[in-house]
Amino acid sequence: MKLTMKYIILYVNDFEKTMSFYKDILGLQIKMQQDTYVEFDTGVTTLSINTRKSVKEEIGLDVPELTSSTQTFEIAFVVEDVSATIEKLREQGVPIIKEPATKPWGQTVAYVADPDGHFIEICTLVE
Template identity: 65%
Template sequence: MKLAMKYVIMYVNDFEKTMKFYRDILQLPVKGEHGTYVEFDTGATTLSINTRESFKDITGLETPVGSMRSQTFELGFVALDVDETVENLRRQGVEVLLEPVTKPWGQTVAYVADPDGHYIEICSEM
């Protein structure tokens, strides 16, 4: 079996705030928009958001409500200059969870949070 990751969908509490975060602050181009379902172009893998209510209406499944500080995944974005990117995000009011640090393997990483508290790694190439 050969699988290829094509997209990730995050279910969010505040659609408008999250939409503005990914579109305006992270400056991800909108690839498609269908009501509360939005796809962002991030390269080979599409990042999508939808409301928790819409997900439940479509599937009948539940999603946790509220900001999650105990995460089971993170989104990783490679930046040319991690320090500059983090400072730019901070100036726009983004919560910085971990300041940029260079790991023993040479990669610089930092963590910020989106409006729902999802962890976002801003990192240099490996």
């Protein structure tokens, strides 16, 4: 069996705030939008958001309300200059979770959070 990652969907509470974060602050282009479901163009794998309410009502998945900020995964974006990107995000009020650091394998990595507290890794390409 061969699996190919097509998209990741983040379930969010505040649709407008989260949409603005990914579109206006991170600068992602919208590929498609249907009500509260949005797909952003991020290359091979699409990043999508949808409200928890919509997922419950339209799809029937039992998605719990966000009662605490608990992360069990992260998404990552590759950039050329992690420090410059982090500074730009800091100026826009984005919470910086971890400052840029160079890992033993040579990759520079930093972490920020989106409006729902999802971890976002900002990193250089590992070759």
